[in-house]
Amino acid sequence: MTARTIRVDTLARVEGEGSLYIKMMGDRVSDVKFRIYEPPRFFEAFLRGRHYSEVPDITSRICGICPIAYQMSAIHAIERALDVHVGPSIRLLRRLFYCGEWIESHALHIFMLHAPDFLGYPDVVAMAADHRDLVEKALRLKKIGNHIVSLLGGREIHPISARVGGFYKVPPRSQLQELTRDLEWALQTSLETVEWTSKLEFPNFEQDYEFVALRHPDEYPLNEGRVVSNRGLNIDAAEYEDHFTELHVKHSNALHSIVRGRGSYLVGPLARFNLNFDHLPTAAQESARKAHLTPPVVNPFRGIVMRAVELVFACTEALRIIREYESPSVPICEIPNRAGIGQAITEAPRGILYHRYAFDERGLILTAKIVPPTSQNQKRIEDDLREYASHLVGWTQQEATWKCEQAIRNYDPCISCATHFLKLTVEKEP
Amino acid sequence: MSSKRKSESRRKPKIAVFKFASCDGCQLSLLDAEDELLAVVGAVEIAYFPEASRTIIKGPYDFGLVEGSITTHSDAQRIQEVRRQCKTLVTIGACATAGGIQALRNWKDVDEFIRVVYATPQFISTLKLSTPIAEHVPVDFELRGCPINKLQLVELIAATLVGRKPNIPTYSVCIECKRKGNVCIAVTQDAACMGPVTQAGCGAICPSYDRACYGCFGPMESANSASLANHFHYLGLPSDQAVRAFRGFNAWAWQFRKASEESERQ
Numbered sequence: 001m002t003a004r005t006i007r008v009d010t011l012a013r014v015e016g017e018g019s020l021y022i023k024m025m026g027d028r029v030s031d032v033k034f035r036i037y038e039p040p041r042f043f044e045a046f047l048r049g050r051h052y053s054e055v056p057d058i059t060s061r062i063c064g065i066c067p068i069a070y071q072m073s074a075i076h077a078i079e080r081a082l083d084v085h086v087g088p089s090i091r092l093l094r095r096l097f098y099c100g101e102w103i104e105s106h107a108l109h110i111f112m113l114h115a116p117d118f119l120g121y122p123d124v125v126a127m128a129a130d131h132r133d134l135v136e137k138a139l140r141l142k143k144i145g146n147h148i149v150s151l152l153g154g155r156e157i158h159p160i161s162a163r164v165g166g167f168y169k170v171p172p173r174s175q176l177q178e179l180t181r182d183l184e185w186a187l188q189t190s191l192e193t194v195e196w197t198s199k200l201e202f203p204n205f206e207q208d209y210e211f212v213a214l215r216h217p218d219e220y221p222l223n224e225g226r227v228v229s230n231r232g233l234n235i236d237a238a239e240y241e242d243h244f245t246e247l248h249v250k251h252s253n254a255l256h257s258i259v260r261g262r263g264s265y266l267v268g269p270l271a272r273f274n275l276n277f278d279h280l281p282t283a284a285q286e287s288a289r290k291a292h293l294t295p296p297v298v299n300p301f302r303g304i305v306m307r308a309v310e311l312v313f314a315c316t317e318a319l320r321i322i323r324e325y326e327s328p329s330v331p332i333c334e335i336p337n338r339a340g341i342g343q344a345i346t347e348a349p350r351g352i353l354y355h356r357y358a359f360d361e362r363g364l365i366l367t368a369k370i371v372p373p374t375s376q377n378q379k380r381i382e383d384d385l386r387e388y389a390s391h392l393v394g395w396t397q398q399e400a401t402w403k404c405e406q407a408i409r410n411y412d413p414c415i416s417c418a419t420h421f422l423k424l425t426v427e428k429e430p
Numbered sequence: 431m432s433s434k435r436k437s438e439s440r441r442k443p444k445i446a447v448f449k450f451a452s453c454d455g456c457q458l459s460l461l462d463a464e465d466e467l468l469a470v471v472g473a474v475e476i477a478y479f480p481e482a483s484r485t486i487i488k489g490p491y492d493f494g495l496v497e498g499s500i501t502t503h504s505d506a507q508r509i510q511e512v513r514r515q516c517k518t519l520v521t522i523g524a525c526a527t528a529g530g531i532q533a534l535r536n537w538k539d540v541d542e543f544i545r546v547v548y549a550t551p552q553f554i555s556t557l558k559l560s561t562p563i564a565e566h567v568p569v570d571f572e573l574r575g576c577p578i579n580k581l582q583l584v585e586l587i588a589a590t591l592v593g594r595k596p597n598i599p600t601y602s603v604c605i606e607c608k609r610k611g612n613v614c615i616a617v618t619q620d621a622a623c624m625g626p627v628t629q630a631g632c633g634a635i636c637p638s639y640d641r642a643c644y645g646c647f648g649p650m651e652s653a654n655s656a657s658l659a660n661h662f663h664y665l666g667l668p669s670d671q672a673v674r675a676f677r678g679f680n681a682w683a684w685q686f687r688k689a690s691e692e693s694e695r696q
Contacts, residue, residue: 046534
């Protein structure tokens, strides 16, 4: 029986610093460590003493890839603490803002971070030499997502306009309508992307997952909904900490989340698709059916197709919002002075993002808690690797290592986020 | 010219992108330069850029871009090696140029911070201070911003490749604001705007969106932060708010650090 170690010291095409270590004896995996070595930045600690109005600006700096998710979870948690309810136009604009981030983030991951694995290139630059059309399409899609974000938020990364109670400034209807033509192209391209990604080669690998996502009575989830799972969970954000807990393991600077009494779970596009298929727009449902994908999809490598289906959703939803939007008379609603505690969960591109804040009557933060999607997926990624590595016995070291990296990239891990709070090594000895 | 030198002049410069404690946003700015990306990567050899590529080509490198601040013992050693490997070393973003938002620890007890975030504090190794790269090694150019402006990044790369000084203004946000024709919110609304002491580069976004500048590009070249702190005092801003205004994403930059500490004493 041969022993094998697979190790990758610096995981590529993920956001942040992580490594992989897998130790095997024959087809039995004895150790898996998906390690996050990104240095801790202590957001939850230094948020204390800041005013709640500063929180969305500060938490956006947790992640340069999904700053809007951090702004949205923070704002919704604080508004719940203050019992503030924004009007329908602000609600729509926030959904549009989030659609922009989903388009930008999903396009980045599908084409620039994950596709090179399927097509056998080290990176998008090498891929561009043979598939220039594809890369140009990706860049245009990404740019359209970024354009939505910068129009509403002033800039693509760490936008400045979202605030507790609304926005600093809202665009007139006419300005949003300028996005229509680009979004119609993006919708068409997203439909083609579902078809293209569905024809990639996928390893035969299926797992019995607990999927966790938000569920709203009649919308595909972004900012609102209850937390549900395929194993009967159905809770409000305020009950999150009663049902989930974080473990601090030695090999990682990110905390591992588990469902209390059960274990690892999966958040993100695969979970949202499986739990909310009925709320996808017709075009997105049809594109998935044409690709022979209906829930439950339990092969994590198909995450790339799920992201493409969500691109169809995000473009369709953005177009709907632009049609329906009427600019509000004031960009911000009235905010009372009071102390409070509030929790909120929103759907970041990579999955649910939990925030809780307590603040005093001056609005100064007493305690903060943030649970990003990648730390929720971290244990599930290790569980996948433990199973998947045993399928790779006949493969060369180089191939096995690349496949394991790809299995990690299925989750589009955002390591900068997970460490507030990742390194890959697969050991294989001859 | 000897044939060897000729072939060297045709060789594409090797670029490396390094990350320390940060949010990844500044290196993402390169991938966000959708219109310029393929032209930029066509002109260089991307030798080390883990966020974008599995390929790792060994140094030395002609040009290194560094994102992030130094917060751990191992990173303090790694930056020395990075400096040795790079002919030209440029830092990008508020973390690399000023210590970033994580420098807020510099006024607190970091051991207490670890206990707030982590259940098993002994697993965590970190320094007491978050510091900019230039406090550890000589840096050839600092590009400001939280995040950096992608067009300034493209200008910086283009200038470095041909060996000229990048055209990056060091005046204040006020100049950009005037050029855009914005009505001054500091004057008309008594807003506690950081624009007068903050370096331009963002395009005066915040005032254009009806909010006060919060200083994410850090202090301008000759920032009179003390005077602005006095003005905040005159406006009736409570001193804790004035402290927080200077203690943001560039809190450890000395001009802002001094102003926040003086406001704290008041």
